[in-house]
Amino acid sequence: MHRSKKRKIIRNKNIIIIAIFSTILLFLTAITPFVFTYYRNRISSIQSMDYQNSKSYSKHYALILEDLDSAFSNSIYEGAKLRGELFNVYVEKLGEDLPFSYDVYERFKMAIYEDVDGIIVEGSGDRDLSELIDRAVDSGIPVVTIIKDSPNSKRISFIGAGRYQLGKTYGQQILSLTNEKTLNVVVLSDTDDNSANPDIMLAGLKDTLVDANVDIQFASIDRKNSFASEETIHNIIMNSDNFPDVIVCLDAIDTISAYQTLVDNNQVGKIQIIGYYNSAIIQSAIEKEIIHSTIVVDTKQIGRYCIDALNEYAKYNRVSDYIAVDIDTIGPKK
Amino acid sequence: MVRIKKPLGLKKKNLSIGTRLILLFIITSAIIFFVNMFTYINVNKAMESIGGVYISNAELNKLTDVLSSVQRHMYEFLDTRSSDALKNYYQSAENYRNLIEQLNDEISDDNVKLMERKIRNMSDNYLDLTYKAIQAKRGRNVSKYTENFSAAKELYEYIKLNIFSLNNQQFKDNSKIYELNLASLKYIEVIGVSIIIIVSVINVLLIIIMTKNITNPLRRLAVAANQVAGGNFSIELKESDNNDEIDVVSKAFNKMTISINEYINQIKENMEYESRLKENELLMKNHLKDAQLKYLQAQINPHFLFNTLNAGVQLAMMEGAEKTSVFMEKTAEFYRYNTKKLNEDARLEEEIEIVHNYIYIMNVRLAREINFTEDIDRELMDIRLPSMILQPIIENALSYGISDIEWEGKIILSIYRQDDKIQISIKDNGKGIEEDIIKDILNENSIGEHQTKTTSGIGLKNVISRLKLYYGREDVISIISKGANTGTEVTLHIPYQEMDEE
Incomplete structure (x- = not known):
């Protein structure tokens, strides 16, 4: 009797084990297709995620800058892009995705062919660019110039620091460095700046320094040639005949090049730099007093204003010819 | 799934081993087959999607090819004005338009989508320019078609560049997807193999358990059979629920x-019955003996003689013949004892008394004194023994032992106790008895046949039979x-203990 009970228990145990195993087996068999299906769906959803998560916009503006990837350019782009998001406008830094680098003109042509809704371009006095601007405007694409203007073109607006104001700000910084001795100042400028604009800036500069004991010279940098600024600055400081006391940079790249050249050639403290734009490098150089001061244009503001100008133009078919952005000076703490 | 559960599940009632084994095999095989199949299908699907990863690149290459053919045919027409070239141009332009219409037209922050839109817009402009160039050529407007051609050529390069760039971008994306797919393929393989391994292990365990379920009863059966072979018939095998x-x-x-149990029980019963029969037989024999004893006693019933003798005593007394009277009285007593005591046992003293009577009678009859001496332990007088035991032996000694001898015959009766026995010895110095006859007498052979009647009608053999029956030994x-002429000693060995109890 006892024995048969025991056997029954063993039998029941066996049945339970079989049942457990069977359940596991069935469970595994049952979930296998689900696991695979779930897994495959996950994979394909990851694949199409980029595609589906993309946002569509009603307008497409092209931003065409000389430097595709400088901190200065990126800051403008960021300002424009953030502003664009508000109005459902997609701002593209044109040429970024292309396998080769193209100059402003070619990128501008592409923008025209791409039928963008607006072009923001770093202007210049160059006539080719003006012609392209005219062509774009004629085919219905409004163009805004920034930083530098293309004054003889059909661009709808120029957004940037007032050149005269900018000149005055530079002048004030140079003034702060004057003493009894005549101050040798070298201004790094673009070769193609044959337009009136540099003159306007120069007018501001000269007006500020009219009574000062300052000798201003201009060193032109060939913008079409890469690495030209470093070469030019090197030549200037190695020229012992006309050793400058102050180098004035009108460009963010020039500022960094000048700073680096001074450090490399052990000229720190002998030559003062008045720079343009602010970045982490420039900031730290100012703190180390290698760069005397830097003139800062609110780049994000430029970006924002571009979008506003193009939007306003699209809405009212007219916009202010010139929109000024703020100029600031970051300099020695005094 | 439910269908699989049933045979595998809790109860497998009414399934033969064969069916169970077949089911077990089919189910486990089916499970492994399904798991394998799912793994295979999924690996296959993953392979397919890997194969499809670069389709978009191939499509872009096709787009470039068609674009090139548009450009080529336009150039050919501008160069030669051939109608074939024109026809080809229209055809490829149409193809190209169809292709670019599949491209995205939305402004999107997705790089690929935006590029598609750019290519699409550029291509629209390009087709426009080529059309204008063709029209100008047909209108023989040289400056215009040259201008349009160079613009188209420039745009053609830009488009190619953008397609190239898009192709690159897509290749990058596709490579990511490819890697993802490859990784997923590995994961699927790992998952599949793991599941197959787990399922196989469980399958094996299941098979082991179920096989044991089948073989264990067999083992129990073997154990039980061995026990039965060892003689344990009471074992009962547990019957399983499975039929x-x-x-x-x-x-x-x-x-x-x-x-077997029943059979053994029957044999036992038979044996018991047989032994009971034997017992009965023995009992019967006893009864028979009892009857024989009664019969023998009946044979020597002397009532008539006793009454007659009593009448003789009365007569002799009346006639004044004293000796005769005493003699008759003793004879009467002798027979009365027989009458009275033959049905029951007697005290030893009574037995001795009757022996004295007998000697007296025989002295008178034979007209001489029989040399009879006694040596008796008086303490034993009260023990009981069957009646009419001593007298026949004395008579036997007298008639056969010393009757025809030439020397003086002697009979000695001695009664004494030896250990737990009372020895009653009757010794004579007569002719003796041959050994064969002694054996015959002791073995009670042919009782009744060689019955030698004595006065009392009781032979020696009868005495022996009665003693044996009385004491049961x-x-x-x-x-x-x-041997001859050396006399005979008959000794009775009567258990003392038992007498005492009585």
Whole structure:
């Protein structure tokens, strides 16, 4: 009797084990297709995620800058892009995705062919660019110039620091460095700046320094040639005949090049730099007093204003010819 | 799934081993097959999607090819004005338009989408320019078609560049997807193989358990059979709930042990019956002996003689013949004792008394004194023994031992206790008895046949039989005779203890 009970228990145990195993087996068999299906769906959803998560916009503006990837350019782009998001406008830094680098003109042509809704371009006095601007405007694409203007073109607006104001700000910084001795100042400028604009800036500069004991010279940098600024600055400081006391940079790249050249050639403290734009490098150089001061244009503001100008133009078919952005000076703490 | 559960599940009632084994095999195979199949299908699908990863690149290459053919045919037409070239141009332009219409037209922050839109817009402009160039050529407007051609050529390069760039971008994306797919393929393989391994292990365990379920009853059956072989017939095999072959065998086995048990019981009963029969037979024999004894006693019933003798005593007294009267009285007493005591046992003293009577009678009859001496332990006078035992032996000694001898015959009766026995010895110095006859007498052979009647009508053999029956043992008497003319000693060995109890 006892024995048969025991056997029954063993039998029941066996049945339970079989049942457990069977359940596991069935469970595994049952979930296998689900696991695979779930897994495959996950994979394909990851694949199409980029595609589906993309946002569509009603307008497409092209931003065409000389430097595709400088901190200065990126800051403008960021300002424009953030502003664009508000109005459902997609701002593209044109040429970024292309396998080769193209100059402003070619990128501008592409923008025209791409039928963008607006072009923001770093202007210049160059006539080719003006012609392209005219062509774009004629085919219905409004163009805004920034930083530098293309004054003889059909661009709808120029957004940037007032050149005269900018000149005055530079002048004030140079003034702060004057003493009894005549101050040798070298201004790094673009070769193609044959337009009136540099003159306007120069007018501001000269007006500020009219009574000062300052000798201003201009060193032109060939913008079409890469690495030209470093070469030019090197030549200037190695020229012992006309050793400058102050180098004035009108460009963010020039500022960094000048700073680096001074450090490399052990000229720190002998030559003062008045720079343009602010970045982490420039900031730290100012703190180390290698760069005397830097003139800062609110780049994000430029970006924002571009979008506003193009939007306003699209809405009212007219916009202010010139929109000024703020100029600031970051300099020695005094 | 439910269908699989049923045979695998809790109860497998009414399934034969064969069916169970087949089911087990089919189910486990089916599970492994399904898991394998799912793994295979999924690996296949993953392979397919890997194969499809670069389709978009191939499509872009096609787009470039068609674009090139548009450009080529336009150039050919501008160069030669051939109608074939024109036809080809229209055809490829149409193809190209169809292709670019599939491209995205939305402004999107997705790089690929935006590029598609750019290519699409550029291509629209390009087709426009080529059309204008063709029209100008046909209108022979040289400056215009040259201008349009160079613009188209420039745009053609830009488009190619953008397609190239898009192709690059897509290749990058596709490579990511490819890697993802490859990784997923590996994961699927790992998952599949893991599941197959787990399922296989569980399958094996299941098979082991279920096989044990099948073989264990067989083992139990073997153990039970061995026990039966060892003589344990009371074993009962537990019948399983399954109506399988083992169960059939178990039931047959149980039936077998039950019938063996029944058979053994029957044999036992038979044996018991037989022994009871034997017992009865013995009892019968006893009864027979009892009857014989009664018969023998009946044979010597002397009532008539006793009454007659009493009448003789009265007569002799009346006639004044004293000796005759005493003689008759003793004779009467002798027979009265016989009458009175033959049905029951007697005290030893009474037996001795009757011996004295007998000697007296015989002295008178033979007209001489019989040399009879006694040596008796008086303490034993009260023990009981069957009646009419001593007298026949004395008579036997008198008539056969010393009747025809030439020397003076002597009879000695001695009664004494030896250990737990009372020895009653009757010794004579007569002719003796031959050994064969002693054996015959002791073995009570042919009782009744060689019955030698004495006065009392009781022979020696009868005495022996009665003693044996009375005490229930064989060694109650011994007869010793050392050959002819050496006399005989008959000794009765009467257990003392038992007498005392009575």
